[in-house]
Amino acid sequence: MxxxxxxxxxxxxxxxxxxxxxxxxxxxxxxxxPDYGGRQAVSGTVKFKGQPLDDGVIEFRPLEGDGATKSGAQVLAGKYQIPAEFGLVPGKYRVSITAGDGRTRANTEEPPGPTGANIVSKDRIPPEYNLESKQEVEVTAKGPNVFDYEIP
Known part of the structure; x- marks a missing residue:
């Protein structure tokens, strides 16, 4: 060698x-x-009266006190997304969706101000999808956790 x-x-x-x-x-x-403590990404679409919801908020609240976390996202152009980093742990959740009209005046005798002062926004979404929501979903570890809503 x-x-x-x-x-x-x-x-x-x-x-x-x-x-x-x-x-x-x-x-x-x-x-x-990273597994973010078992949190799962959540996404989906929201349609209101047959059209993508232009602007709103979707919120997921745990049904049981089993360590599940509350989270939500802004709905834009009918879509929402919660990344795993801010997502939900597996479990059952009540879903509420809100979307103000952006034009209802708090005091009808005063015009809206240049910064939107005097606007309280009346919610366009029916109560059965927000304040009185019975909408429930189950987030799972194996996913995908995609939840779509059609609001009449």
Whole structure:
């Protein structure tokens, strides 16, 4: 065996060891993705009178005190999304949706101000989808947790 053969074999072993470390680190990194305490991403669509809801809020409140968390999102152009980072732990939730009209005056004798002062926004969404909501969903660990709503 010559010095060249020995150096070549050493380089191959070194490359093999480095490759093994790269693969091991990649596997460890893949297994270390954050789980956000088991929270799940939630998304969906909201239609109001057959059209995507232009602007509103959707909120998920836990039905049981089992450690579930409350969360919500803004609905824009009929879509909402809650990333896992701010998502919901598996469990059952009551859903409420609100969307103000953006033009109801608190004092009808005064005009709305330039910053929207004097506007209280009357909710456009029927009570059975917000204040008196009976809408329920179950968030699961295996997902996907996509919940769509059609509000008449």
């Amino acid at each position: 010559t010095h060249t053969d020995s150096a070549s074999g050493s380089k191959r072993r070194s490359l093999a060891v480095r490759s093994a470390w790269v693969v091991l680190l990649a596997l460890v990194a893949a297994g270390c993705a």
